[in-house]
């Protein structure tokens with residue numbers, strides 16, 4: 670058992686490791702139970718495959734990686750909001766509807782941004798590849 674600064678450091682380190690564990694458990698349960706998240710992961714895999722296939726630039730890679738990370742993070746937050754709302758009420762309530770729809774709106778905006786960016790990066794390359 671450590672005391673003083675060493676004890677504090679060990680404690681802080683354990684708390685950090687525990688919180689990583691909780692975050693990973695949250696991601697795992699969401700991936701297991703949310704169909705939309707599985708769809709995002711499939712699209713992310715396709716986007717990464719295309720990125721390697723077309724040897725995109727470093728800047729394009731940054732866009733792709735940030736959009737994938739952002740999309741998955743937002744979907745996780747959306748799932749958390751849906752579950753929190755369901756925990757508060759299973760009754761039909763206008764505020765429950767608004768909370769879920771607004772969270773879904775955030776995901777939708779980011780998804781549109783991702784699709785447009787994907788098209789800007791891949792469409793010209795795909796067109797060239799098929800000989801158009």
Ligand SMILES: Nc1ncnc2c1ncn2[C@@H]1O[C@H](COP(=O)(O)OP(=O)(O)OP(=O)(O)O)[C@@H](O)[C@H]1O
Nearest residue numbers: 703705751758759760761762763765766769770773
């Ligand atoms: N308690 C509620 N009161 C009023 N409307 C609700 C309530 N719960 C859900 N809704 C409405 O029904 C829609 C579908 O809700 P649901 O909980 O099935 O989530 P979802 O949007 O289908 O998400 P997912 O498919 O990711 O689970 C919501 O977007 C919302 O418009």
